[in-house]
Amino acid sequence: MSTVLHLDRITKRFGGLTANDDVTLELKNGEILALLGENGAGKTTLMNILFGHYAADEGTVNVFGQTLPPGRPRSAIQAGVGMVHQHFTLAGNLSVLDNVMLGSEPLIRVRSRRDEGRIRLLALSEKFGLKTDPDARVSGLSVGERQRVEILKALYRGARILILDEPTAVLTRTEAERLFDILRSMTRQGLSIIFISHKLSEVMAASDRIAILRGGRKVAERANSDTSPEELAELMVGSRVTRPKREAHSIGAPLLAAEEVTVHLDGKPALNNVSFTAHAGEILGIVGVSGNGQVALGALLSGVAAPATGRLTLEGREIGGLGPRAFIAAGVGRIPEDRHAEGVVGELPVWENVVLEQLATPEFSTRGFVRRSAARSHAADLIKLFDVRGATPEMRISLLSGGNMQKLILGRALAAAPKVIIANQPTRGLDEGAIAAVHAKLLAAREAGAATILITEDLEEAVDLSDRLQAIVGGRLSRPVAVEESDSRRLGLMMAGVWEN
Amino acid sequence: MIESLDLLFSASLWAAVLRIATPLIFGVLGVLLCERAGVLNLGIEGIMTMGAMIGWLTVFLGADLWTGILVAAVAGALIGLLHALLTVPLGLSQHVSGLGITLFASALAYYLYRLIVTVGESPPTIDPFRPLDFPILSEVAFLGPVFFSQTAPTYLALALVAVMAYVLTRTPLGLAIRMTGENPHTVESQGLDPTLIRIGCVMAGSALMALGGAFLTTAAFNSFFPGMVQGRGWICIALVVFASWRPGKALLGALLFAFFDAYQLRLQAVVEGVPYQLFLMAPYLLSIVALILVARRAQVPAALMIPYRRGER
Numbered sequence: 001m002s003t004v005l006h007l008d009r010i011t012k013r014f015g016g017l018t019a020n021d022d023v024t025l026e027l028k029n030g031e032i033l034a035l036l037g038e039n040g041a042g043k044t045t046l047m048n049i050l051f052g053h054y055a056a057d058e059g060t061v062n063v064f065g066q067t068l069p070p071g072r073p074r075s076a077i078q079a080g081v082g083m084v085h086q087h088f089t090l091a092g093n094l095s096v097l098d099n100v101m102l103g104s105e106p107l108i109r110v111r112s113r114r115d116e117g118r119i120r121l122l123a124l125s126e127k128f129g130l131k132t133d134p135d136a137r138v139s140g141l142s143v144g145e146r147q148r149v150e151i152l153k154a155l156y157r158g159a160r161i162l163i164l165d166e167p168t169a170v171l172t173r174t175e176a177e178r179l180f181d182i183l184r185s186m187t188r189q190g191l192s193i194i195f196i197s198h199k200l201s202e203v204m205a206a207s208d209r210i211a212i213l214r215g216g217r218k219v220a221e222r223a224n225s226d227t228s229p230e231e232l233a234e235l236m237v238g239s240r241v242t243r244p245k246r247e248a249h250s251i252g253a254p255l256l257a258a259e260e261v262t263v264h265l266d267g268k269p270a271l272n273n274v275s276f277t278a279h280a281g282e283i284l285g286i287v288g289v290s291g292n293g294q295v296a297l298g299a300l301l302s303g304v305a306a307p308a309t310g311r312l313t314l315e316g317r318e319i320g321g322l323g324p325r326a327f328i329a330a331g332v333g334r335i336p337e338d339r340h341a342e343g344v345v346g347e348l349p350v351w352e353n354v355v356l357e358q359l360a361t362p363e364f365s366t367r368g369f370v371r372r373s374a375a376r377s378h379a380a381d382l383i384k385l386f387d388v389r390g391a392t393p394e395m396r397i398s399l400l401s402g403g404n405m406q407k408l409i410l411g412r413a414l415a416a417a418p419k420v421i422i423a424n425q426p427t428r429g430l431d432e433g434a435i436a437a438v439h440a441k442l443l444a445a446r447e448a449g450a451a452t453i454l455i456t457e458d459l460e461e462a463v464d465l466s467d468r469l470q471a472i473v474g475g476r477l478s479r480p481v482a483v484e485e486s487d488s489r490r491l492g493l494m495m496a497g498v499w500e501n
Numbered sequence: 502m503i504e505s506l507d508l509l510f511s512a513s514l515w516a517a518v519l520r521i522a523t524p525l526i527f528g529v530l531g532v533l534l535c536e537r538a539g540v541l542n543l544g545i546e547g548i549m550t551m552g553a554m555i556g557w558l559t560v561f562l563g564a565d566l567w568t569g570i571l572v573a574a575v576a577g578a579l580i581g582l583l584h585a586l587l588t589v590p591l592g593l594s595q596h597v598s599g600l601g602i603t604l605f606a607s608a609l610a611y612y613l614y615r616l617i618v619t620v621g622e623s624p625p626t627i628d629p630f631r632p633l634d635f636p637i638l639s640e641v642a643f644l645g646p647v648f649f650s651q652t653a654p655t656y657l658a659l660a661l662v663a664v665m666a667y668v669l670t671r672t673p674l675g676l677a678i679r680m681t682g683e684n685p686h687t688v689e690s691q692g693l694d695p696t697l698i699r700i701g702c703v704m705a706g707s708a709l710m711a712l713g714g715a716f717l718t719t720a721a722f723n724s725f726f727p728g729m730v731q732g733r734g735w736i737c738i739a740l741v742v743f744a745s746w747r748p749g750k751a752l753l754g755a756l757l758f759a760f761f762d763a764y765q766l767r768l769q770a771v772v773e774g775v776p777y778q779l780f781l782m783a784p785y786l787l788s789i790v791a792l793i794l795v796a797r798r799a800q801v802p803a804a805l806m807i808p809y810r811r812g813e814r
Contacts, residue, residue, distance in 0.1 A: 053690070053811075074692025089690045091683030093803055102680050103691030105673040112673045157691075 002029050004192050005050075005081075005161055010059035012045055019045040020056070021216040027161065032183060032193045034207035036200075036236055038431035040401055042216040043196045044086070047163050051083040052076040063161065077103075082154025086165040086196075088146050092139030096132055097121060100153045117156075124155050127189070129182055143170045147179070162186070164195040168202055169429065172289060180206040198236070198431050200229045212236055237433055244440045246465060247447075252280030255451040256301075256332075256420045261310035261320070263296045270296035273310070274477040276470055278420065278451035283442065284480070285466030286455045288495055293475035294337070294424070294455050301422045301453060302334045303327035314420065328357050333418030335409055337425045337455075339402070343409045346398030351379035353397045354412050378415075386411035387437060403434030410441055421445055421452040427461060439465060459491060473497040504771045512646040514763055519651055520721060522759035524549070526658040527713030528737035529744070529751045530665050531577075531706040536741060537669065538702035539682040539804040543599025544584045545710045546734030547606030548577050552714025554610035557725040558617070560627045570654065570715050577711025578704040580606050585703035589696055592808030603734070611727050624724035630654060652720040654712070659752075661709070666748040678702055682802035685809035695809050710734070736788065743792050745799040754791075761787050 005027035012020040019042045027033050035043045049056045055071030062068070063079040076083075090099050101117045118134050125132050130148045138146060147167065154162055164183075168176040183193050183206065197203050203210055210227065212220045212235045220235045256278045263271040271293050278284045286297065299305035300312065306321025313319065314330050327334070336342035344353045355364045355375040364375050379393035386407045391400055400408065406426065413421060423442060427435045442465060446452060455472075456462050462469055463483055471478040471494035478499040481490070493499070508514055528545060535542040542548075556573035560566055580602060587598040618625060630652035633639075638649040669675040677698055681688050685695035713733070718725045736758060744750035761784035769780045 051690075072692075073690055077692050083690065085690065089684060089687040091680050091687055091803065093683050093800060094679065098676055098680070099687070101673075102676055102687065103693050107674045107677055107693070109673050111671055112676060153691075 003027070004029050004064055005194075006062040007046070007050060008060045008062060010046060010049055010056045010061075012042075012049060012054060012056050018216050020049070023059075023213070023216075023218045025211055025218065027192050027194060028209075029192055030187045030190060031208040032187055032195065032206060034203040034210045035194055035196045035213065036198065036203050036210055036232060037213035038198055038236055038433065039403060039429075041213040041236075043213055044165055045216075046213070047083065047165060047194070047196060050076065051081060051163065077157050077159075080158060080160040081163065082151075082157060082159025082161070083163045084147065084150040084154060084165065084167060086169060088150050090138045090146055090149060092137070094138060095134065096136050096138060096141075096149050097134040099138055099149060100134075100156050104157060121152060121156060124152055128152075128155065128186060144172075144175045147171070151182075160191055162191055162193045164193070166196050166198075168197065168199065176202065200232050200236075203232065204229055214238055233432060237431075243436050243464060244443055246283075246443055246467075249281060249447070251282045251467065252449060254279050255315060256453070257311075257313050258300075258307075259311045259313075261300065261307040261312055263300050263305050264308050265296050265299070265305065269308070270475055271300065272475040274475075275310075276453075276477060276480065278453050280419075280449045280451050281446055282467045283446050283452040283454050283465050285462035285469040285483075286453060286472050286477070287459060287462040287466075287469055287491070288457070288472035290425075290457050292472050294472060296475070297455060297472065298337055298422070298424045302332070302336070325360075328416075331416075331419035333413035333416060333421045333450075335406075335413055335421070335423045335426050337428075339405055339409055340398075344397045344405060346396070348397060349394050350383070350391055350397050350400075350408065351376045351393040354379040354382055354393075354408065357412065358416065382408060382411035382415060386441070403430045403437075406430060406434065407437060407441075410438060414441060414445055417448070418445075418450060421450050422455075423452060424455045425457065426454070427456075427458065435461075459488075459495070463491070469494075471495050471497075471499065505768055508764065508767050508771065511767075512643045514767060515643075515647040516650065517763040517766075518756060518759045519647065519655055520759075521762050522755045523651075523655045523658045524713035524716045524721070524733055525737060525740065525755035525758060526662060526752060527709050527716060528734060529740045529755050530658075530661055530748065531709030531713070532737050532741045533744070533746060533748060533751055534665065534678075534706035534709065535703050536805055537682045537746060537802060538678050538699045539685065539802055539807065539809070540585070540588055540699055540703050541595040541599060541806050542581070542584060542602075542703060542706060542710075543596060543738065544580060544602030544606060544707065545599075545737055546730060546732070547603035547610075548580050548707050548710040549714035549717075549730045549734050550607040551580060551610045552577050552711025553718045553729060554614055554714075554725050555711070556715030557627060557718035558613070560719060561617075561625060566630055566719050569719055570712060573711045573715035574708040577714075578708040580711075581704040581707025582700070584707065585700040588808065589699045589703070592810060595806050595808075607730075614725060614727070624726045626723040627719070629718075629723040630720040654716050654720050658712075658716075662748050662752045669748065679802075682804055685804055689809075689811065699809070710737075713737075736785075739788060739792055742796050742799055743788070745795070746802060757791065758784055758788055 003026050007023060007025040010020050010023045023046055037043045048054045050061055052071055052073040052075060060067050063081060066079060068075050068079055097118055100121055105112060121134050130152055132148055132152060167179060171179060187193060207224050210222050210224060211218055214236060254277045258274055258276050260273050260275055261271060262269055262273055276284060296305060303322055303324045303326060311318055311320060319330055340346060355378065358364050364371050376393045383391045388404045388407045391404060397405065427438050442452060454465055466483055468480040468482050469486060470480045478494050528549060532542060532545060552573040555576040556569045559572040560569040584598055584602045587593045588595045632650045632652055635649045639645045669679060677688060677693055681695045681698045688695040714730060717729055740751060740754040743754040765780040765783045769777050
């Protein structure tokens with residue numbers, strides 16, 4: 001097999017940070033190469049150099065035997081490189097055809113050749129099984145459909161090497177499997193593919209060869225057939241990471257209970273007649289594919305949404321809809337689903353974010369003034385206690401990586417020793433090391449007697465952490481089952497909405 | 502009452518509508534082009550003032566009318582370049598820069614004017630564009646005076662509406678411009694330069710705005726005097742929202758406003774016992790109402806007013 005792409009000794013620095021350190025990478029014709037590494041390992045930077053978004057400080061990019069000028073996406077496109085970005089670069093207000101055709105013609109031309117463009121787009125869509133409607137507006141498409149448009153865009157520009165940055169981050173499992181089928185068929189038609197991932201299972205399932213990046217360096221390269229998920233995990237993290245195990249222990253009194261609660265969002269019922277009870281020292285897992293009422297459940301459990309019917313009680317006292325402040329005062333610690341939108345205020349420093357929920361307490365304010373030094377030292381404590389790497393109390397919180405930000409949010413929620421913890425997708429988008437840390441803290445809170453409601457899409461996480469599980473489907477909750485009595489078949493059926501009442 | 506309705510059937514009213522609409526059409530096309538590429542240009546009021554002044558001055562100094570128009574457009578483009586440099590590569594607030602440009606350009610225009618014409622002197626006049634005279638067509642009742650007896654720049658403005666609509670929707674350049682206003686990162690990842698596209702659009706848009714100003718001194722009137730732009734620039738900013746960023750609708754909006762304006766002028770003469778200020782207010786009031794009715798469905802370019810910096814999301 002011939003080499004189609006050769007990255008030679010690439011080094012890229014951002015200020016004091018070396019994002020890529022002497023990385024050499026080769027891609028053979030017709031193969032799928034997985035670029036594996038934790039968040040911040042330098043995978044995306046490397047691909048951005050290849051595509052010309054960044055210019056490398058040292059090293060060269062060679063495509064089909066020809067060296068690319070640094071920092072010019074146009075040259076990369078002309079050489080046959082196509083990139084599907086993690087955050088799609090599509091314009092929502094324009095049509096699929098508009099998005100695909102942009103840049104494919106000389107700018108100064110009396111009339112855009114849209115009819116030819118449409119025919120070519122449909123032919124590509126047919127050839128690779130990427131169904132699309134050229135006249136649909138992009139804003140009306142699902143995430144999976146948008147990704148197809150991104151891929152078609154690259155193919156339309158004649159890409160023979162396709163780079164996909166975390167292509168499955170936004171897809172459901174079925175969509176992801178379908179995507180890998182399509183990628184496989186593309187390689188049979190002569191394309192070569194690099195995809196970026198930090199998920200071991202899909203790397204094992206979909207790649208021919210795997211290059212592992214850690215801390216900006218390429219630490220290893222393995223043929224798929226010569227390696228195992230365990231070895232990859234170790235190479236990726238640099239040491240063995242094992243997720244903590246849940247120890248059996250006895251469960252206490254009921255703390256948080258919902259009785260036949262219905263919640264409306266935007267005037268429509270989003271949670272329908274749900275009941276659950278979380279006991280002291282218990283983790284209750286609510287598992288299901290996203291979009292099945294988790295948003296409404298999160299809103300209910302953080303006090304933002306009030307029950308339309310039914311009761312939500314904490315230690316027998318009705319608290320449904322009293323508002324977030326009352327929930328915090330009653331001892332509910334919350335880890336919101338979207339850490340950037342609801343968890344933190346990105347522009348504010350770490351210490352302000354850390355005390356946001358407790359500004360009314362005498363510990364952090366006197367006579368309406370914030371006790372800044374107390375708040376700062378509290379932030380410093382949390383940073384140490386929860387192993388938040390690279391953080392100082394004065395730093396803007398948006399500068400933290402996802403995993404470290406999540407550890408800080410977790411610390412904020414757990415520092416007050418809450419009776420109840422609402423953990424909504426607590427490890428979404430985190431790498432292995434951070435997942436293990438978050439799990440350990442949640443299990444420690446369980447040992448300490450907190451009642452935790454864990455809302456998650458990740459079945460493995462739900463089974464690892466939970467004492468009992470309920471499935472959420474179409475705004476309804478199944479009856480709880482003890483984890484010991486469940487198996488993957490039964491849980492799969494539950495998540496599909498099949499359960500006895 | 503009957504008299505005020507009778508006005509609606511007078512050819513002179515409708516001829517005035519087209520005449521009053523012309524500077525608005527130039528201005529609104531200019532704003533539309535800038536905003537389609539993602540840049541708000543509040544410098545329009547000042548750019549129109551400068552265009553009016555430079556257009557008049559060029560002719561006053563001996564050039565012909567079309568040269569005056571051309572020089573005004575070049576001046577507009579240069580002021581646009583200043584706004585573009587501040588807001589596109591430097592990424593400054595488009596509001597602040599635009600208002601600054603308006604203050605700067607108006608003041609500069611008045612200053613240059615005062616270098617030539619001293620206070621108290623009556624404004625020097627030039628020989629402006631004359632209404633065109635088409636054989637036969639201009640003689641047709643009603644349609645003749647309305648459509649075939651306008652000055653040349655009015656026909657230019659109408660033609661530019663069609664050109665703008667065609668370029669934006671039918672050419673690769675137009676697609677790149679629209680995409681720059683929607684998502685400049687896309688443009689960059691397709692190997693084009695959104696910064697250059699934005700600068701070009703702001704310059705061309707500002708040239709159009711200056712044409713609107715130049716129309717005032719070379720066709721509507723025959724001299725320049727301070728305050729003559731009278732908020733027309735601001736009206737154009739609102740008209741673009743009213744038009745949902747579409748050239749055809751922008752023409753409609755300009756005509757609608759011009760109609761209100763022309764009608765209220767004539768009503769003042771007919772209706773008695775109402776303070777004339779109320780009539781002056783009417784077009785603006787009605788524009789606000791129209792804006793409220795239409796603008797809720799408007800399709801704002803997604804990247805409007807968002808500075809583009811390479812490698813940042």
